[in-house]
Amino acid sequence: MSAAVCLMAAPFVYVAGLLVDPALRAGDAAAGAYGRYPGQVSVSAALLHWSWVLLVPGIVGMIHLVRRRAVLFGHIAGAVALLGIVNFSALMLGDFFYARLEAELGPETGSRLGDEAFASGGAQWGFQIPGFLGLLGVLLLGLALAANRHAPWWASGAMVVGMLTGPIYPIGMALGSLLYIAGAGVIGLRMLRMSDAEWVQEPVENGKVAVTV
Numbered sequence: 436m437s438a439a440v441c442l443m444a445a446p447f448v449y450v451a452g453l454l455v456d457p458a459l460r461a462g463d464a465a466a467g468a469y470g471r472y473p474g475q476v477s478v479s480a481a482l483l484h485w486s487w488v489l490l491v492p493g494i495v496g497m498i499h500l501v502r503r504r505a506v507l508f509g510h511i512a513g514a515v516a517l518l519g520i521v522n523f524s525a526l527m528l529g530d531f532f533y534a535r536l537e538a539e540l541g542p543e544t545g546s547r548l549g550d551e552a553f554a555s556g557g558a559q560w561g562f563q564i565p566g567f568l569g570l571l572g573v574l575l576l577g578l579a580l581a582a583n584r585h586a587p588w589w590a591s592g593a594m595v596v597g598m599l600t601g602p603i604y605p606i607g608m609a610l611g612s613l614l615y616i617a618g619a620g621v622i623g624l625r626m627l628r629m630s631d632a633e634w635v636q637e638p639v640e641n642g643k644v645a646v647t648v
Contacts, residue, residue, distance in 0.1 A: 519569010
């Protein structure tokens with residue numbers, strides 16, 4: 436199933452994007468790294484963008500499976516998750532601007548201008564805050580999925596913790612990567628193992644589940 440494959444692929448693309456990011460690897464020497472290595476920034480930003488895009492079909496698949504318990508809760512959480520993921524994907528464009536600003540104006544001036552742009556209310560409320568709310572949506576959607584017995588309770592928590600700690604190089608990246616891969620992987624594998632009948636099952640009025648083959 437495409438939703439399962441996308442969900443399982445997303446953390447690997449995310450980790451690859453983090454590993455290519457020159458500022459994360461530079462540690463204390465991160466200042467000006469984007470201006471010095473614009474090619475690496477381009478690859479990193481593109482990979483991170485696609486890691487968020489790949490999550491979209493996975494989240495849609497998770498929403499589809501919330502049909503017996505916490506249905507309204509799960510669908511609201513799923514909508515918040517989708518909107519947040521789209522915003523995080525858009526934020527990856529900022530890396531291209533940081534790289535160009537630092538290359539043209541120098542590390543200090545370029546980085547300052549980039550920071551000022553992202554500190555504006557439009558950037559924060561239009562992109563950053565909705566993005567983090569989207570991660571909360573992923574967590575809550577996973578709990579709704581667990582209530583429907585389609586995922587373990589820890590899976591979505593592992594995904595979100597992995598996303599948040601992944602940029603902390605090197606220990607956070609190593610542990611966060613494993614958590615993200617494990618959480619998304621266990622949900623994706625359960626999706627892959629479902630039969631066609633299990634995937635299309637529909638609730639009926641008496642509260643039981645009608646299976647359409």
